[in-house]
């Protein structure tokens with residue numbers, strides 16, 4: 001049996017794609033191995049959101065080629081594969097096949113062609129009508145947490161972003177299919193599901209199938225209610241697009257205990273001028289109103305965000321506005337990125353006039369503001385009881401169990417292995433920089 005080693009870079013959509021690819025490889029007679037050195041085939045799932053992520057691919061393939069005495073079959077899938085297509089064969093010596101973002105259902109065919117002696121195998125075709133979105137129990141990244149794609153692609157075309165080009169237009173999966181997927185995961189013992197997509201709250205299926213019994217002003221809030229009704233213990237969703245984040249989502253969270261108290265709402269900048277240049281579709285005031293509504297919720301909803309510093313034309317005053325926004329919102333955590341010009345995006349035509357040094361300084365300064373606000377913000381958990389899904393033994397201390405709270409914090413606590421897979425009440429005793437520490441109640 002030929003062995004395949006699958007390596008994944010990038011977002012949770014990529015992780016989810018890899019889980020499904022692993023499922024089809026195993027069903028197609030391949031062994032999916034965690035051991036790279038013994039693999040006959042190495043498949044790399046790539047990310048192109050920032051230049052650094054893209055460069056990782058070139059370094060990785062070089063290493064595989066140079067360190068193995070017999071070169072394995074090497075394939076590339078994901079966003080870089082979709083964007084670069086056949087040109088990758090010129091850029092990467094020894095590459096055997098390229099699979100686009102919608103062709104992941106046909107990875108086994110591509111590998112078989114290479115094994116039969118074909119060179120430069122490329123599939124950038126469309127997704128099959130009957131594509132199977134389910135994942136085999138053995139191929140999930142976690143036994144207890146399941147990723148459930150609900151929408152793929154993106155129609156927003158934020159000026160800096162490559163995703164609409166690498167992932168195509170938004171396509172929403174039918175709610176009935178999503179609910180069936182969730183019920184199957186629940187049957188397999190999964191405790192927490194993440195509804196995933198570039199913009200989950202832009203969910204707009206072509207039929208009402210599966211939503212008929214559920215109310216809400218938008219299809220997404222109706223889907224949240226439909227998924228809540230499956231009885232699965234915990235539901236998280238990620239990422240939400242601010243312009244499409246309506247009050248009915250907060251209402252659904254307020255009404256259903258199994259909708260977790262965590263919302264990831266990327267603000268990107270605190271300056272209206274920059275937000276307009278980014279074509280984000282929200283102003284900072286409209287964003288603040290959504291944050292206010294979330295803070296008014298009867299649940300203690302944890303808020304997280306993404307921010308880009310050093311967008312073309314970002315002045316000191318714009319950057320100051322971003323710092324103020326971070327202070328106002330009080331995010332539980334924030335992913336801060338230095339702007340990375342992506343060829344083919346509208347922003348690539350703008351003058352990248354914030355120097356690398358200035359981008360670095362703004363990154364560090366904003367990180368300090370975030371850390372300070374975060375430290376204060378997280379104090380609210382001290383002495384409080386939070387429910388944690390015990391996921392595994394901590395890699396730092398074999399006596400500790402690690403997992404996530406409903407508010408999506410990493411929580412460590414002392415406990416026996418027998419707790420793994422269960423929802424445990426933990427009292428928080430210590431706030432660390434990026435995690436909480438507690439004891440079983």
Ligand code: SAM
Pocket residue numbers: 011049050160161162163198199239240241266268306307308337338339340341342
């Ligand atoms: N759809 C989500 C949204 O609208 O916020 C985000 C998806 S994107 C893959 C993840 C994050 O990467 C973005 O929120 C943004 O902060 C960051 N990002 C995207 N393009 C970038 C670029 N060219 N340079 C730096 N960061 C970028």
Ligand code: SF4
Pocket residue numbers: 154155156157158161162163164198199241
């Ligand atoms: Fe990229 Fe904007 Fe789409 Fe998010 S909404 S994936 S940032 S284009």
